Amino acid sequence: DKTHPARIFSDMVDQIDITGFQEIKTEGRPMFDTRMMLKVVLWGYANGVRASRKLDERLMADVVYMWLAGLEKPDFRTICLFRKSNLEKMNHLFGEVILLARTLGLIKLGIIAVDGTKVRANVSVESFKSVKDWEKELQKARELAKKILSEAEEADLADDRKYGENSRGDELPEGLKDAKERIKKIEELIKQRKEDKSSQEQKISSTEPESKFMHHKNGSMPAYNGEVAVTKDQIIVHSDVTTEPVDTNQLTPALDSIKETCGKKPKRILADAGYNSGKNCRELEDRKIDGYIPASSEENIGKDMKRDTGLYTKDEFKYDEQKNCYVCPAGEELTVQSRRHLKTKYSDKWITVYGSEGKCLSCQQRQKCIKENNKAGRTITRGEFEAERLRMQQKLKTEKGRKLYRKRKGMVEPVIGQIKVVGNFIRFMLRGLIGAKIEWKWATIAHNLLKITRKMVKGEVKMLVIPS
Helix, strand or coil: CCCCHHHHHHHHHHCCCCCCCCCCCCCCCCCCCHHHHHHHHHHHHHCCCCCHHHHHHHHHHCHHHHHHCCCCCCCHHHHHHHHCCCHHHHHHHHHHHHHHHHHCCCCCCCEEEEEEEEEECCCCHHHEECHHHHHHHHHHHHHHHHHHHHHHHHHHHHHHHHHCCCCCCCCCCCCHHHHHHHHHHHHHHHHHHHHCHHHCCCCEECCCCCCEEEEECCEEEEEEEEEEEECCCCCEEEEEEECCCCCHHHHHHHHHHHHHHHCCCCCEEEECHHHCCHHHHHHHHHCCCEEECCCCCHHHCCCCCCCCCCCCCHHHCEEECCCCEEECCCCCEEEEEEEEEEECCCCEEEEEEEECCCHHHHCCCHHHHCCCCCCCCCEEEEECCHHHHHHHHHHHHCHHHHHHHCHHHHHHHHHHHHHHHHCCCCECCCCHHHHHHHHHHHHHHHHHHHHHHHHHHCCCCCCCCCCC
């Protein structure tokens, strides 16, 4: 059947430049064709068959996989080795699929939606311990190594008395090598956590030290954060994995990646409140990209979420840019009192504090402005990106802005759902940040190929031969 999705999928892989991919050869077996291996692994990722042993089984019994493999039978070890292809190769392959989609007219950068999703790391919760707990484990490991060495020395002395002193004696005592390796591993874990001052209180795993506990709707879990940026046609134009549980710092890398992969910048960007920061608002303005990033959840866009205290709100104080001061409802100026540097794990910014220098205490409108026990007077804070934040808020208060932003959910969330549900991507199989990045690339490349395949099956696009 020429219209079978697997045949179209195979034809597309045939058109991709796979320069740089190495053929995998295992001991005692012939070398397998790289393009064939790509077809099998990518079709597996697209359809939720990710484990190498499961793919091995499909190659024995499923006619679609057998056809894609040309009746070749790479075993699970070969598939596993191939899947661990380095990140540079995967980035190249991702770019080639984007090139294919561009040739078919599917890369439209008028509107791009970005989002992140937490994916469980390949590690148990029990393996995570605090620095203090690891220091206790280190002490135990050192005591064990000392005990093994002491017992070995006693055994050597006994052998010397029994057999003489001519035996070699250079063999490592049984168990000492493992104990020393554990000591080294724990020492590295403790050093790594102590060097990262922002996360010293976080627990760390010996088997998956780069993963972190991240919050999701059902609690928290050791995870990585998978990022995607998608077009209106739900083609992924950027994908990456980070160890940061929040998305704030992921917008700039996404913009850089889209420009590099697609050759130009997007016209509009839609992102949820997780990406909202003054720095990101300024970044979008500097790049002349029309961004829509709310400061709150979608249902609260345009609403005043501030608690009603009965006092004048910050919005009732007008900022005078020329004088760099605020003018209160009574007409008094609040001038610069101090500047503060606020640095957190995921942000770094300066705040300016404006005050009235005691004028509030004799003001007729004092009861509407400050609490009764306030003896210092009213202060207003202004972040270094305040102007950009306010412009973003104003855009999202308009009907046009809200209408544009509502497109985000229908663009990016189904893509993440497709990868996680249909692609069965609920847990990483490869360990370490690099392993997670490689596997996320496999999944997003497979998604793009499957999305293009479906459009071809429906007759929405036609295959074009890319010139070599």
